[in-house]
Amino acid sequence: MVININLNPTVPPLPNITDKKNVDVRYILVSPYVTAHLYWNKEISELVYEIEEPVLQENEKEALEKLERAMLELININVAVEKNLEATTSYIDKTARLLIDELNMKISSETYEKIFYYLFRDFIGLNEIDPVLRDYFVEDIECNGIDTPVYIIHRIYRNMRTNIRYTDMEKLASFVEKLAQRTGRYISYAQPLLDGTLPDGSRVNATYTKDVTSKGPTFTIRKFTKIPWTPTQLIGFHNVSPEMLAYFWMLLQYKSNILIAGGTASGKTTLLNALAFFIPPEARVVSLEDTREINLPRENWLPAVARPAVGLSKGGEIDLFAILKNSFRQNPDYLIVGEIRGKEAFVLFQGMASGHASLSTMHADSVDTLIRRLQTPPIELSPTLVNTLDCVAIMTHATMGQKETRRLREIVEIVNVDKDGTAVVSTPFTWNAANDSFYFKKQSKVFEKISIRYGIPVIKLQKEMMTRTKLLYELYKRKIFGFTEVEEIINNYYKNPVQVLADFNIEE
Ligand SMILES: Nc1ncnc2c1ncn2[C@@H]1O[C@H](COP(=O)(O)OP(=O)(O)OP(=O)(O)O)[C@@H](O)[C@H]1O
Ligand SMILES: [Mg+2]
Structure with a gap:
């Protein structure tokens, strides 16, 4: 089986809707795995931006966690990042298959496809927010700490809350460390403020400690679109x-x-x-x-x-x-x-x-x-x-x-x-x-x-x-x-x- 992942699906024209209550659109972010669903949520009277990723069953979740742990021991993430995307993708694929064999895990090819997406997202990409970062229409991503939704600014529908929410302080802190690492900088309790640039040119601001802000670490990413066409x-x-x-x-x-x-x-x-x-x-x-x-x-x-x-x-x-x-x-x-x-x-x-x-x-x-x-x-x-x-x-x-x-x-x-x-x-x-x-x-x-x-x-x-x-x-x-x-x-x-x-x- 060949892994097929397209990170640059074509950008569709989106309708300009004057009444936010009528918004209900879906488009692909990472083909064939992830779509964004944007709609008016009546219960909270707000526009929401929902990332729809492959759904994992309990046993699939366990398999993924087991694989991620094993993989973390095996690969150096820095090596995997930002070389040639095709090469890193196939590297993750090969390593995962090897580990599945080694650990004697029974995984159907259907499950493997889903698991592969998450491995890709978490090792090569930037975890939960990775598909959001890939959305052409997203200009800004903002996380104000744990137990509060991540917000985005959308080119057309402007401010929207997402269905992404960090609930674990440790996890958010380690994600902010990862952001820092990707910008080539260092963030710590002693140096709790980060102002850097991701490899694609996006700007990142982040805070690390609990004291600076009340709900734990925070980050804001202002996106930069790709290398221009000639x-x-x-x-x-x-x-x-x-x-x-x-x-x-x-x-x-x-x-x-x-x-x-x-x-x-x-x-x-x-x-x-x-x-x-x-x-x-x-x-x-x-x-x-x-x-x-x-x-x-x-x-x-x-x-x-x-x-x-x-x-x-x-x-x-x-x-x-x-x-x-x-x-x-x-x-x-x-x-x-x-x-x-x-x-x-x-x-x-x-x-x-x-x-x-x-x-x-x-x-x-x-x-x-x-x-x-x-x-x-x-x-x-x-x-x-x-x-x-x-x-x-x-x-x-x-x-x-x-x-x-x-x-x-x-x-x-x-x-x-x-x-x-x-x-x-x-x-x-x-x-x-x-x-x-x-x-x-x-x-x-x-x-x-x-x-x-x-x-x-x-x-x-x-x-x-x-x-x-x-x-x-x-x-x-x-x-x-x-x-x-x-x-x-x-x-x-x-x-x-x-x-x-x-x-x-x-x-x-
Ligand atoms: N000729 C093309 N064929 C396919 N995709 C294209 C083409 N030109 C631009 N795009 C893609 O369409 C998207 C929008 O392009 P661009 O940002 O230039 O549009 P824009 O009119 O400036 O948009 P905005 O209204 O958001 O400012 C980008 O992802 C770009 O890569
Ligand atoms: Mg423009």
């Missing part, structure tokens, strides 16, 4: 066309302002990260976000993360608005804001009006909605400020065959926003769902702006865009997908385009 990977997934990327490359080089819009989990942040590859290597970039997701392929970069008033930092809240204002002191060439939601948009647009280029995302399904939302509370920008926006890329969910995927549905340029707030737009790029193709329909109005600002003829900009299209397509054809490889080629292109084109046999 522009060529997005071409590979057919999320965008090479022309679209080359267009953004031109816009970014000439300091334009780009906003990525779309629904929840439509791939906005993914696209933002990929576009950041096109920012000139020597430019100074400041990024700001609520949850750490942005990971830029560059050195000249100052990342900042807003601090929420949760867990230990209660009272120490620093919001996006505050850090955004502060960031202008660092005089960035480019400002990247993970997601704009409220009053920070005002600071961002002022920055754009005074010549800082910007790249950010915002939740909106269409340009009309977006333009309206920018001009109504809580954002309330003047039409003049909205005018500083050059273009909006709209991401969307798409189901192709059986597969759930993402597409860049259209790129809309803001030509002018009138005094009454209505916008004149132009749509150079569109995606046609019927045949799943991208079209470059019209000339770019933003190129005209760039042409005036920089004194470069539009035709030259167009030609350059076509050259870059060829280059990106060639990189994709040669399967150059890696983060550092792609970064290097784009940076080299900025410094010595002729050489790079020659390297890839591209004629201008």
Whole structure:
């Protein structure tokens, strides 16, 4: 029997529900073992987040405990962690089977599958909260001690209590030690505070003693999503066309302002990260976000993360608005804001009006909605400020065959926003769902702006865009997908385009 475990099941679109009482959704976290069930619990009048794991019978529980004990004696957890996942998974599998043999345990293959999941979870993963950590929609996990539910912050439904609860002080303490170990730090009664980073980039805060907090050890984890996809990977997934990327490359080089819009989990942040590859290597970039997701392929970069008033930092809240204002002191060439939601948009647009280029995302399904939302509370920008926006890329969910995927549905340029707030737009790029193709329909109005600002003829900009299209397509054809490889080629292109084109046999 082959063990089959998929830690990255596809992220489904979740309905945005205004009345929390109607929430009732389920999705897979670890296929085929674990699902999350989110629903309104009438008895407590609260939204709950329930992890549904394989159910073990009494005798199965005993078998699992026996195996875990034996395994603990045998393997060094640190060795097992964070190497290659496939290798560690098969290592756990082999060791478990060996022990079952040695201990002469009778275990059916059905039971073994379930037990394997728990071994995997507890040895490779982070125990009870492991599936929660793997949930794309979870931003924050918070445990305030024993005998109280672990809470999460969900991207869509916000604060929710989970069905995870630590009841044993010792067990929670040893879990916090494990967290510390994974961050490469040390926590003890003498040093009871932990502030560290997990291997995947998530931030951990924890306390160890009973004195610091009343209910025993506590922890808060702010999640960090994975390594970003590169522009060529997005071409590979057919999320965008090479022309679209080359267009953004031109816009970014000439300091334009780009906003990525779309629904929840439509791939906005993914696209933002990929576009950041096109920012000139020597430019100074400041990024700001609520949850750490942005990971830029560059050195000249100052990342900042807003601090929420949760867990230990209660009272120490620093919001996006505050850090955004502060960031202008660092005089960035480019400002990247993970997601704009409220009053920070005002600071961002002022920055754009005074010549800082910007790249950010915002939740909106269409340009009309977006333009309206920018001009109504809580954002309330003047039409003049909205005018500083050059273009909006709209991401969307798409189901192709059986597969759930993402597409860049259209790129809309803001030509002018009138005094009454209505916008004149132009749509150079569109995606046609019927045949799943991208079209470059019209000339770019933003190129005209760039042409005036920089004194470069539009035709030259167009030609350059076509050259870059060829280059990106060639990189994709040669399967150059890696983060550092792609970064290097784009940076080299900025410094010595002729050489790079020659390297890839591209004629201008
Ligand atoms: N082309 C794609 N194909 C499949 N999955 C994708 C694709 N692009 C993004 N995803 C996945 O979808 C999830 C959401 O992506 P991302 O965070 O970029 O979306 P978002 O629009 O920024 O979401 P949010 O509304 O939460 O900010 C991620 O897990 C990401 O890996
Ligand atoms: Mg996002």
